[in-house]
Amino acid sequence: MAEDIKKIMFTVRKAPHGSIYVYEGLEVKLIMAAYDADISVVFMDDGVFALKDGQNTAELGIKGFAATYGVMVDYEISKIYVDRKSMEDRGMTENDLLVIGEDEDTEEPIKPTVIETDQIGPMMAEQHNILCF
Template sequence: MAEEIKKIMFTVRKPPHGSIYVYEGLEVKLIMAAYDADISVVFMDDGVFAVKQGQNTKELGIKGFAATYGALVDYEISQVYVDRKSMEDRGMTEDDLLVIGEDEDTEEPIKPEVVDGDQIAAMMAQQHNILAF
């Protein structure tokens, strides 16, 4: 009897700098991708800043890790979403989002998919586990 593949969603609600949550959450996502699980990620609230391109952390005196999000698709994490309202409330547009990978066939850049709150709620209802970072 085949075991059901676990659906695990990560929510990222905190800004990328000022705490270790978002960076450690990124590490956990990449580690979990090695296991046979259906991984998805939703950036909401201040977490949308984690996938904003053009971040410069030099004045903060820390090394930025936003470029690591560019490996998500390489780790077979292609279900990456951004909450539309959170993004718009923070003055961001789809053009501001990081590239998280490249389409294997077309070599086109892949960015997170912008979704509405009702879509996020529906996705959450289908998960076995939801981990917040």
């Protein structure tokens, strides 16, 4: 009953590591992905820093989450979007983005999908509920 599956969106707007929000927010996404819900995640504002390739928290003594982000597609979270303007404002380009998994057939790396800011409002309006993590 695909029409009964609810669309749930997450918006990630906070920077990683300076606070726990992004880390604990990821835990919510991984659990929700196991349920019958159509999950999407939009990274915008300082949230785009969470998608920067090469993060290493070893010297902080913090567990970090870069490894989990690298296999998001395996957790069936493949609708990962990133706001172009937020990246550009912060000096990031598409080349800076980490890989979120690989294509099952071609084994090509999959990266987050870059979207324009004016796409975000209409995407929000389609959701059943939106969580800000």
